[in-house]
Amino acid sequence: MKTISGLSNPTVKYLRSLRDKKHRRREGVFLAEGLRLLTDARESGRVPQMLAMAEGRDPHPLLDALIAAVEDAGGDVLAMSEAALSKITGKDNPQAVCGVFPEFDTSLERLDRNAAPLFLAAQALRDPGNLGTMLRTADAVGAGGLVLIDDCADPFSVEAVRASMGAIFTVPLAMARWEEFLPWLRGGTGQLVAASLRDAVDYRGAPYAAPCFLLVGNESQGLPEDYEMACDLRVTIPMLGRADSLNAAVAGAVLAYEALAALA
Amino acid sequence: MKTISGLSNPTVKYLRSLRDKKHRRREGVFLAEGLRLLTDARESGRVPQMLAMAEGRDPHPLLDALIAAVEDAGGDVLAMSEAALSKITGKDNPQAVCGVFPEFDTSLERLDRNAAPLFLAAQALRDPGNLGTMLRTADAVGAGGLVLIDDCADPFSVEAVRASMGAIFTVPLAMARWEEFLPWLRGGTGQLVAASLRDAVDYRGAPYAAPCFLLVGNESQGLPEDYEMACDLRVTIPMLGRADSLNAAVAGAVLAYEALAALA
Numbered sequence: 431m432k433t434i435s436g437l438s439n440p441t442v443k444y445l446r447s448l449r450d451k452k453h454r455r456r457e458g459v460f461l462a463e464g465l466r467l468l469t470d471a472r473e474s475g476r477v478p479q480m481l482a483m484a485e486g487r488d489p490h491p492l493l494d495a496l497i498a499a500v501e502d503a504g505g506d507v508l509a510m511s512e513a514a515l516s517k518i519t520g521k522d523n524p525q526a527v528c529g530v531f532p533e534f535d536t537s538l539e540r541l542d543r544n545a546a547p548l549f550l551a552a553q554a555l556r557d558p559g560n561l562g563t564m565l566r567t568a569d570a571v572g573a574g575g576l577v578l579i580d581d582c583a584d585p586f587s588v589e590a591v592r593a594s595m596g597a598i599f600t601v602p603l604a605m606a607r608w609e610e611f612l613p614w615l616r617g618g619t620g621q622l623v624a625a626s627l628r629d630a631v632d633y634r635g636a637p638y639a640a641p642c643f644l645l646v647g648n649e650s651q652g653l654p655e656d657y658e659m660a661c662d663l664r665v666t667i668p669m670l671g672r673a674d675s676l677n678a679a680v681a682g683a684v685l686a687y688e689a690l691a692a693l694a
Numbered sequence: 695m696k697t698i699s700g701l702s703n704p705t706v707k708y709l710r711s712l713r714d715k716k717h718r719r720r721e722g723v724f725l726a727e728g729l730r731l732l733t734d735a736r737e738s739g740r741v742p743q744m745l746a747m748a749e750g751r752d753p754h755p756l757l758d759a760l761i762a763a764v765e766d767a768g769g770d771v772l773a774m775s776e777a778a779l780s781k782i783t784g785k786d787n788p789q790a791v792c793g794v795f796p797e798f799d800t801s802l803e804r805l806d807r808n809a810a811p812l813f814l815a816a817q818a819l820r821d822p823g824n825l826g827t828m829l830r831t832a833d834a835v836g837a838g839g840l841v842l843i844d845d846c847a848d849p850f851s852v853e854a855v856r857a858s859m860g861a862i863f864t865v866p867l868a869m870a871r872w873e874e875f876l877p878w879l880r881g882g883t884g885q886l887v888a889a890s891l892r893d894a895v896d897y898r899g900a901p902y903a904a905p906c907f908l909l910v911g912n913e914s915q916g917l918p919e920d921y922e923m924a925c926d927l928r929v930t931i932p933m934l935g936r937a938d939s940l941n942a943a944v945a946g947a948v949l950a951y952e953a954l955a956a957l958a
Binding site: 470473474559563567568569570571572595596597600601634667668669670671672673676677679680683684687688690691 | 931948952
């Protein structure tokens with residue numbers, strides 16, 4: 431373990447800079463925060479290359495295990511003042527701990543369409559909280575992965591990683607343009623199902639077939655019409671109130687649990 | 695319409711101060727932003743007592759209708775610089791518009807348990823985005839209301855109002871301590887169903903009965919055990935991955951759509 435002092439220490443500045451997408455991407459790494467999330471990562475075989483914590487932090491067996499794993503893997507464990515840690519995490523929590531992980535490969539080839547009956551996909555999803563929540567749901571339904579289509583929020587942002595509650599480490603994640611995704615999907619078995627308001631059947635009792643790719647669209651626009659028309663099935667969730675749509679992550683989860691039961 | 699100039703104008707300061715919970719509560723009002731949301735409010739019979747917009751904003755028939763409704767009701771319509779409006783809304787959007795509404799009555803007496811087969815309830819829900827999303831879901835499933843139990847996030851915060859996508863204006867909202875809620879519920883018909891990990895039956899095929907009150911707990915703690923035990927039914931959603939829970943608003947929605955289908 432190394433001890434770092436001062437708020438303007440270059441390592442503190444480096445860690446702080448990783449909250450910014452531009453710096454994060456240039457470095458090819460991302461930040462994850464919290465002992466529970468870092469423990470989930472460790473138990474999934476992902477160990478941070480750098481671990482930052484406050485000096486004099488209360489001992490904890492999970493923290494000890496994490497420190498040992500990072501040191502065994504040749505990574506750096508850094509102790510710093512609470513003020514320096516707060517500068518990195520943006521939170522006043524002396525119990526905080528954060529780790530730097532290398533970005534994952536997010537090519538479509540990461541997905542194994544035989545790995546699970548269900549996959550989730552989102553197109554132009556803009557809210558990092560919704561994105562992380564979809565990852566969390568994908569984990570919960572045992573999905574074979576989440577595909578992010580076109581320009582989505584950054585799945586490696588601090589907000590998305592936090593909302594994923596560790597699922598960023600466990601759910602295979604792929605990112606692709608629609609023009610890449612559709613040929614990839616059509617190159618093998620796979621049913622593409624759109625969450626839709628147009629020409630759609632009720633989501634309950636719809637003919638889901640494995641491997642089933644459930645696709646939800648942008649928070650305010652939904653899916654482009656031509657994307658929906660390229661899908662094998664369009665399903666809709668009944669809306670009994672004034673609003674015409676659900677939160678995108680909620681819609682994905684309601685569909686995912688229905689399809690899961692249908693495919694079981 | 696009045697025109698206001700300067701960033702330090704007292705009305706601008708007043709509006710800005712309403713983003714802060716303490717000031718908001720003292721004034722007994724809340725802010726809602728966006729033409730679509732304010733139109734939903736108007737169409738639901740809620741007209742802001744004060745409407746703020748940028749000078750020289752592009753005309754729009756929905757904005758005209760909103761201005762007319764506010765003026766007819768004796769409210770104030772204020773035009774100001776884009777900079778002043780940004781100070782209030784926190785956004786650089788010259789198309790922005792925001793309104794000040796009186797807080798609603800949130801007593802349990804607002805709820806009519808005969809109004810719908812389904813009601814949602816949340817205990818100690820801390821995230822305003824989750825709270826707003828639950829309101830949006832409550833609207834979508836035609837729920838008779840949302841009950842906020844114990845110390846929840848502020849449903850009238852800008853974040854919750856925004857996430858509700860207008861459902862703050864359409865879904866009856868009640869706030870109560872558990873010690874008030876339980877006797878109220880038991881004073882009439884009503885099945886209380888806990889989203890649970892303990893001693894619970896599968897949420898699919900569970901014996902839901904109208905009026906059904908679906909209760910979800912705090913984001914990190916879930917429901918206190920004694921609350922769960924006071925419920926008539928405990929249901930659980932299968933978790934096939936590493937995580938042991940879903941996002942609270944997601945869990946509420948998955949349960950709500952299942953119960954809705956069962957009660958139909």
